[in-house]
Amino acid sequence: MRVRADRDRCCGSGNCVMTAPELFDQDDAEGLVLVREPEAPPALHDRARQAAELCPAAAIQLDAD
Amino acid sequence: MSGTTATQPTPADLPLFPFPEPVAHPLDPPAYRDLLSGEAPITRVALPTGGWAWLVTRLAEVREVLRHPAFSADIAKPGFPLLRPLPRPRDRDRAGLFIRMDPPEHGRYRRMLTPEFMIKSIRRLEPLIQQTVDRFLDDMVAAGPPADLVDAYALPVPSLVICHLLGVPYEDHCFFQSRSRVLLNSSVSVEEAQGAADELRDYLSRLVTAKQRDGGDDLLARLVAGRLRGGALTHDEAVGMAVLLLVAGHETTANMIGLSTLVLLRHPDQYAALRDDPGRAPALVEELLRYLTIVRTGLPRLALADVEIGGTRIRAGEGVIALLSVANRDEGAFADADRFDVDRGAHQHVAFGFGVHQCIGQPLARAELRIALVALAERLPALRLAIPDDEVPLRRDSFIYGLQRLPVTW
Ligand code: HEM
Ligand code: SF4
Numbered sequence: 001m002r003v004r005a006d007r008d009r010c011c012g013s014g015n016c017v018m019t020a021p022e023l024f025d026q027d028d029a030e031g032l033v034l035v036r037e038p039e040a041p042p043a044l045h046d047r048a049r050q051a052a053e054l055c056p057a058a059a060i061q062l063d064a065d
Numbered sequence: 066m067s068g069t070t071a072t073q074p075t076p077a078d079l080p081l082f083p084f085p086e087p088v089a090h091p092l093d094p095p096a097y098r099d100l101l102s103g104e105a106p107i108t109r110v111a112l113p114t115g116g117w118a119w120l121v122t123r124l125a126e127v128r129e130v131l132r133h134p135a136f137s138a139d140i141a142k143p144g145f146p147l148l149r150p151l152p153r154p155r156d157r158d159r160a161g162l163f164i165r166m167d168p169p170e171h172g173r174y175r176r177m178l179t180p181e182f183m184i185k186s187i188r189r190l191e192p193l194i195q196q197t198v199d200r201f202l203d204d205m206v207a208a209g210p211p212a213d214l215v216d217a218y219a220l221p222v223p224s225l226v227i228c229h230l231l232g233v234p235y236e237d238h239c240f241f242q243s244r245s246r247v248l249l250n251s252s253v254s255v256e257e258a259q260g261a262a263d264e265l266r267d268y269l270s271r272l273v274t275a276k277q278r279d280g281g282d283d284l285l286a287r288l289v290a291g292r293l294r295g296g297a298l299t300h301d302e303a304v305g306m307a308v309l310l311l312v313a314g315h316e317t318t319a320n321m322i323g324l325s326t327l328v329l330l331r332h333p334d335q336y337a338a339l340r341d342d343p344g345r346a347p348a349l350v351e352e353l354l355r356y357l358t359i360v361r362t363g364l365p366r367l368a369l370a371d372v373e374i375g376g377t378r379i380r381a382g383e384g385v386i387a388l389l390s391v392a393n394r395d396e397g398a399f400a401d402a403d404r405f406d407v408d409r410g411a412h413q414h415v416a417f418g419f420g421v422h423q424c425i426g427q428p429l430a431r432a433e434l435r436i437a438l439v440a441l442a443e444r445l446p447a448l449r450l451a452i453p454d455d456e457v458p459l460r461r462d463s464f465i466y467g468l469q470r471l472p473v474t475w
Contacts, residue, residue: 011172011421012179014428019412031179054413056423058132 001040002063003048005033009059016055020047033059079117082110082386083148083251083362086461092328093403094361094390106375110386118146118365118384119377124399124415126375127392130385131420133374136366137167138422145367146384148251148464152259157266161298161305164313168421174306177291177298178425181230181284187428190230194433197225198440206444210474211451219322219471220315222437226429227314231307232283233272241265245312251362252462262308269307273300284310310426317359318430320460320467322437325353327457327471328405329438330450335407340442345407346435352407353434355399355414358390361466364418389415445475 003023005016012031016024022044025034040048040062052060084095106123121127130136140147141154152158159165163174180186205217212218224242228235247253247261276286285307288298298306329336338345363386368379379385393414394402400409417424424430441448450457451472458469 011175011423012183012425013423014182014184015423017184018428026179026183026185028180030176031181031183032176050412056132056419057421 001042001045001048001065003035003038003040004061004063005035006059006061007032009057010055011057011059013056016051016060019051019054020044023048024051079109079111082112082118082120086459091459092324092357094358094388094394105377107377107379112146112148112384114147114150116146116384118386119374119379120363120386120388121374122388122391122395123375123397124392124395124413125397127387127389127415128419129374130366130387131364131415131418131422133372133420134168135368135370135372136385137369138165138171138364138366139167140165140365142367144382144384146365146386148362148365149258150255152255157301158262159305161302161307162309163306164309164422171421174302175421175425177288178284178306178310181287182425182428184428187432190226190429191432191436193229194222194226194436195440197222197229198437201225202440202444211472212474214326214471214473215319215323215468216470218437218441219326219468220319222322223318223433224315226433227311230284230429231310231314232276232281232285233269233307233311237268240268241311242315245316246463248312249316249464250462251464265308265312266304269311270300270304273303273307313424314426314429316465316467317426318433320359320465321353321357321430321434323468323471324357324359324466325350325434325438326441326448326473327450327468328353328356329442330448330473331454332405335405336442336448337446338407339439340446343439343443346439347431348410349407349438350431350434351411351414352405352409354416355393355411356405357466358393358414358416359466360416360418360464361390362386362464363388363390364422387415387419389418447475448473449475 010033017026023037023040025036027034048062052062086095087093106126108120109117110120111117121130163171201218201221205212224238225235244261244265248258276289280286289303366385368381368383370381372379396402417427451474460467460469
């Protein structure tokens with residue numbers, strides 16, 4: 001599963017970091033999303049989906065393989 | 066005057082919003098059973114300022130509205146659904162108040178602050194939160210039972226933490242607590258609310274000037290040094306941001322700590338479980354946020370374009386209220402939603418809102434709630450109410466729901 005995040009839309013809520021810290025981080029300058037793991041391993045697919053759903057700014061896109 | 070035109074007068078039969086608080090079950094949102102049992106996910110309500118607005122009550126539609134770019138949070142726009150009349154507009158009052166701004170303007174301010182509130186930044190603040198919690202518990206225990214838990218614990222903990230973070234002297238807490246209360250009170254006049262806002266602005270204006278001169282290792286000093294000196298922020302903008310953070314940063318969490326303690330005293334098994342296994346705290350906090358949803362009157366927005374929400378056509382110029390408290394009791398999303406159930410996995414609640422304005426302070430609020438409740442359960446396992454449960458006085462006249470007092474003994 002490919003994980004992408006749109007930093008222009010991100011509002012730095014940190015929900016994704018709380019939901020899936022293995023996949024997401026925030027940068028120190030603006031607190032905007034950083035994708036740590038652009039290829040989510042199967043064990044993290046559920047939490048990747050949850051992170052995308054809970055993102056308040058709809059900034060996370062997932063593409064199934 | 067949302068949606069009111071000559072051809073569309075306010076229907077006299079619309080229910081007036083906000084609804085009266087329930088007397089029998091004060092922790093349940095008002096009138097929500099009727100709202101949720103209705104067929105339509107969207108209904109219309111009359112507003113106390115005249116006109117009407119759409120009331121959105123289901124979780125899916127609340128999230129859709131709050132995330133949709135067609136809805137504005139700018140209360141100065143004509144037609145915005147207001148619960149209290151607006152004072153005469155002055156530019157100074159608007160500066161820096163990004164909670165009332167739309168993208169892209171909103172993001173410019175919010176991004177200056179986000180790094181301060183990231184989970185990893187708040188983790189560095191946890192030792193201070195723990196010390197603060199311990200200090201006020203020590204004082205409360207030393208003074209002996211009974212105590213008012215709101216006055217001795219729920220309010221001073223987040224007040225001191227936000228003071229430390231922002232660099233506001235805690236000695237001034239009586240001043241800014243009382244003015245915040247007036248500002249958030251739904252029954253004061255426009256003039257009183259404006260007066261309280263002016264006093265807070267003047268106070269923080271002097272503080273921002275001092276930070277600019279003296280520097281310092283706190284959020285306001287960093288804001289002033291990094292951005293204001295560079296010309297990106299004006300003095301008034303920095304002051305507006307400071308007012309927003311100070312007011313939003315203590316009153317909300319304080320009310321959550323007080324109400325959460327009341328809920329735990331009604332569920333002694335959960336209180337005991339928290340002491341035995343503090344690892345339960347994060348799930349407990351999420352369920353408390355859902356169950357209590359202290360932003361009781363919901364989030365107002367104005368449609369800037371025609372949008373269809375939940376099968377209803379909302380037209381440009383019409384107002385919408387996203388009722389968080391009722392959405393958090395949506396049976397479609399939370400089975401047996403009226404039950405307080407720590408194990409339900411409440412993470413999709415909207416107690417912090419949704420969309421680009423979703424609470425910037427949520428990592429701080431979560432850490433404060435977790436640390437404050439665990440410490441209470443560990444330190445005072447025999448905590449109980451000192452008055453009958455149905456006599457605990459609620460704060461019914463505030464935009465933020467909470468307790469006036471919580472008399473306890475141990
Ligand atoms: C449990 C406690 C809290 C609750 C329930 C809460 C709730 C909310 C909600 C519902 C919003 C969205 C408002 C809207 O969309 O119009 C919000 C925004 C905000 N909150 Fe909180 N909040 C809490 C604690 C805090 C804390 C500790 C701070 C710290 C400074 C804070 C600062 C803010 C700010 C600055 C905004 C505006 C964000 C923006 O417009 O981008 N809040 N909060
Ligand atoms: S959840 Fe969305 S808005 Fe929040 S930090 Fe992650 S990507 Fe950004």
